[in-house]
Amino acid sequence: MVERRKPIWIKEAVEKVMEYKKRGDGETVSILECDDRYLYAPLIADHDVPPFDRSPYDGFALKAKDTENASRDTPLLFEVIDEIGAGQVSLKMVGRLEAVRIMTGAQIPDGADCVIMLELVKEVTEGGKKYIEIKRTLHEGDNVSYQGEDAQKGSPLIDKGERVTPGIKALLATFGYSNVKVAQKPTVGIIATGSELLRPEDDLVPGKIRDSNGYMIESQVLRTGGLYKKYDNCADDLEALYKVMVAALEECDIVITTGGVSVGDFDYLPEIYKRLGAKLLFNKIAMRPGSVTSCAEIDGRLLFGLSGNPSACFVGFELFVKPYLRYWMHSDRPYTRFITGELNSDFPKPNPFSRFVRGKLSYKDGRVYAEPVGLDKSGVVTSIAWADCLIILPGGTRGYQAGDSVDLILLEDQQGSGVPWQERKLSKL
């Protein structure tokens, strides 16, 4: 007798996964190794930036008040009493009608309150002394970058759980983080099941195909920021699969299987969940592709049973695994990012289940468009390679037309989002 499974909403499945969310530990890495890692602690300014009043240009520092009578017709002479390079500090006090030659980034000397750019003065030497001729009035603060104007000591700059970008790395360097505390990477066990699966190096033989899901998930895990440990392709052999699962559960933080989750005679995952004593969270979701996506829990560890169909497998990872991994790495926006856009093609066929169609984003005149790519079947692999978004077509009794407003999941996004079900009212998913 074939088991009848009751599908749950996508929203509900995500919530069931996230009931078991946890934060991983932190580890310290060199700043040279921190790219794309998730910060374990917020980055707080431990000093003002700039740390002192400084000149953003090459020029001369002086007192603005002294220039109030300067003009094109009545230029004023200022004596140049010192010259300071970047990184140097003048020990002199700038007095009336005096100036100090100052380089970009150097500290404004005492007594001065503005800088005139090098290009705007004429340098003259008289009687062995250096002067500059100024033909305009200046105001206090002209060309001064004030201490703390970029960031004030104590202000929080970057939240914990943010992923390190070039700009964040620049801040880390600025605040002296030669070592950076980042979230440890979760280790994801990957087991592709199915006796039809060959390795990439194998020749094709009748009835078999090469495994693509395992490699795709490796790549999805890496893109999310995790590590993976791949286990041998398990033929559809219950005993062998059970042993590999036990090993993976010991060695990894979560385990992903592909295939074997349906209701067929060789779909061993349901039996293995039972044998492990794992608690089944769900085994059917109201979505296409990926309706047989399963998840079980044992001792707080999750076993994701993704579909063996490439597109279904891909979508299952993005929707259910990614937020779990991102949360693990301390992100407070672990969910996939949704935006709204306009559908470019008709989808006349209605579907009772919500559909995730591989699509390509485009932008025109400030608007977002999404075009379905390739064949919309769950077994298809090419369209995943061409997609940079998933077009969400909620289930219902009608199809969709070009021009319809649709929700889109950004596949290449690294910023994530808060709970999309609340934020975007996707309650019918």
Add this chain to the structure above:
Amino acid sequence: MVERRKPIWIKEAVEKVMEYKKRGDGETVSILECDDRYLYAPLIADHDVPPFDRSPYDGFALKAKDTENASRDTPLLFEVIDEIGAGQVSLKMVGRLEAVRIMTGAQIPDGADCVIMLELVKEVTEGGKKYIEIKRTLHEGDNVSYQGEDAQKGSPLIDKGERVTPGIKALLATFGYSNVKVAQKPTVGIIATGSELLRPEDDLVPGKIRDSNGYMIESQVLRTGGLYKKYDNCADDLEALYKVMVAALEECDIVITTGGVSVGDFDYLPEIYKRLGAKLLFNKIAMRPGSVTSCAEIDGRLLFGLSGNPSACFVGFELFVKPYLRYWMHSDRPYTRFITGELNSDFPKPNPFSRFVRGKLSYKDGRVYAEPVGLDKSGVVTSIAWADCLIILPGGTRGYQAGDSVDLILLEDQQGSGVPWQERKLSKL
């Protein structure tokens, strides 16, 4: 006498850089190491996908014509003559009122032309023989994934120069690329100049700041897909800098310096270009920040002289260095990606030079918005960490208001674009 430099358009500067564009060599890596690498050759299907007609579901394969009289009231019995798992091939021919039990992914047996899903039949055993009861008519092709429907042998699937994503990795596995030919990574020499610069591990002292540009560029190079070699911070010392430049030119494919490109007394880069016999391509660009961005060429190698101001340095890399590196790695869309969006805030101050303002993208109801972040000064470092786009405000006599349509550069984009100056008519940049 201060040197007067004539600014050139951004467009012109990019073109001058790209006159020296070249393609790097290829190298072969394991499929396990190909993530985020650029393909050296197009990926062409060397076999049909699927390689045979197969079943996307668990069920029974049979001849559709035999079901034409089946209905709820007049169910028909089909004898189950064989059972094939995925990866197996049936040797039997499906005859009239016969069926073969078939698993997801398995090859459709000879004689059958459709599949009925497991859930839709009743299995019965009579006289030691297995039968299924069918209560509906089927059509030829129902639940069959045809050979080549996903990809036909010989069709080009992915262009050379595309960056490997999870979907592309899945395709590589499908077509048996256990090793993948990818573009070699260019090595970028990075030299931060300036005697005001401390290392991240150094304590702050009066007049000095920690180097952030060098670390930021490391990260920008990595994000683009290149390698870097960092050289010791060069104090503002002409001789030391010259020696380091000579070494970097020998060891790297391009060299980036930060700082020292202005017209001040300690701005040694112009002198070093001369001493090296390098040809100056430009040393002033009509843009803010980054107007002093310079580029010189020697023996086909480029020396990028980026500003010492963090924001200017960041923008200079994105506009001028990134396309060069992406082209090197065989991308045919090496330029930064521009889209149009709506400005969220006023920018009342007009500027004769085009301005690149650090901004944050948002999306609402199918529209793109950009909000400036942080302080808009070239010396600022915090706003780079908060930005995911650059808002382009072309130079002119007027400022900008919230609601204005503006062009945006997507900083986190990995897809690139063709020549933006042609495509988006940004001719005034």
